[in-house]
Amino acid sequence: MKWTVVSLGDILPPPHKQNRTIRKLQGIHVNPDVVEKTFLSALGRYNFSIEDKNRAYIRNLLRTLQNSRPFGIDDLPEGLKRKAGMFYDSTSGRMTAYLYPRHEQWDINGIDALRQDVAHLDEGWQLTGWQLLEGDLKSSIIKESLTAALLSFLFIVGILYVHFRKLVLIVLVQLPLVFGIVCTLGLMGTAGIGFNYINISAIAMIFGISVDYGVYFMQSFLERRGSRDNLLVKHAFKNIVICSLTTMAGFGSLIFTNFRGISSLGQVIIIGIISCLVMSAVLLPVSDRLLRNEGFKGPGD
Numbered sequence: 001m002k003w004t005v006v007s008l009g010d011i012l013p014p015p016h017k018q019n020r021t022i023r024k025l026q027g028i029h030v031n032p033d034v035v036e037k038t039f040l041s042a043l044g045r046y047n048f049s050i051e052d053k054n055r056a057y058i059r060n061l062l063r064t065l066q067n068s069r070p071f072g073i074d075d076l077p078e079g080l081k082r083k084a085g086m087f088y089d090s091t092s093g094r095m096t097a098y099l100y101p102r103h104e105q106w107d108i109n110g111i112d113a114l115r116q117d118v119a120h121l122d123e124g125w126q127l128t129g130w131q132l133l134e135g136d137l138k139s140s141i142i143k144e145s146l147t148a149a150l151l152s153f154l155f156i157v158g159i160l161y162v163h164f165r166k167l168v169l170i171v172l173v174q175l176p177l178v179f180g181i182v183c184t185l186g187l188m189g190t191a192g193i194g195f196n197y198i199n200i201s202a203i204a205m206i207f208g209i210s211v212d213y214g215v216y217f218m219q220s221f222l223e224r225r226g227s228r229d230n231l232l233v234k235h236a237f238k239n240i241v242i243c244s245l246t247t248m249a250g251f252g253s254l255i256f257t258n259f260r261g262i263s264s265l266g267q268v269i270i271i272g273i274i275s276c277l278v279m280s281a282v283l284l285p286v287s288d289r290l291l292r293n294e295g296f297k298g299p300g301d
Helices: 015-028 034-046 050-064 078-084 106-119 128-163 167-191 199-223 231-254 260-293
Strands: 003-006 098-101
Touching: 034 050, 034 199, 050 098, 078 128, 106 128, 128 167, 128 199, 167 199, 199 260
Parallel strands: none
Antiparallel strands: 003 098
């Protein structure tokens, strides 16, 4: 990516360039009287009226041509001096340059290329801007949110272990959740929904919400071990569906907000809940049959 640089040099060239220009002008040996006479004569020849502002212009031009030292910020007209304040702070002596992409907007590749291009510069400079801050903030939030999701998963496993006391029960409770998360990520990719620094928190929410589905089933199994398979699964799945619908009704309202981040949060949660619900419908009957075939009766077995 190529970029355009806007800096103080666009208003006031650096001293070494000014000195080089001054030396060239001094080598021309301009005669001020001849220049002024030629200029005014040209105005009259082309039927321009000769006014005081024309004389002032040529005299200022001649004064500039005869200058023997570089201009500084204090030598600039008041309007240019205010504009120069965008690039130079006279109090701290710090300078600023603005970089803009020539043809497209800033993206991750362009920002990385810019960072590499300025990495060789001496110390004392700082590369900043909203695009950089937004990228760093997004990366930090996504990283911390994934860490929070992992901690959420581990806490859930710990709570399930305290309650069920059996590894096989914990695994079966978590199966709809794990497969539901995998389906959620796949559906997001298919629908073109990417993670941002708001909807990434939905993963931890889905962990906390959808683990209930496996808990409902397992608790029903432990309390109704004497009932027939289809009645147990039907009873548990009915509770799961009601719980899912009420949760989707609450979070689904976020989809209709105008703020895209909040709207995408609602979309991800809805996709996650539906995915976990479908996985529960597929896996819970299998879990029920597996437990009965193994003759499992409860945590104390």
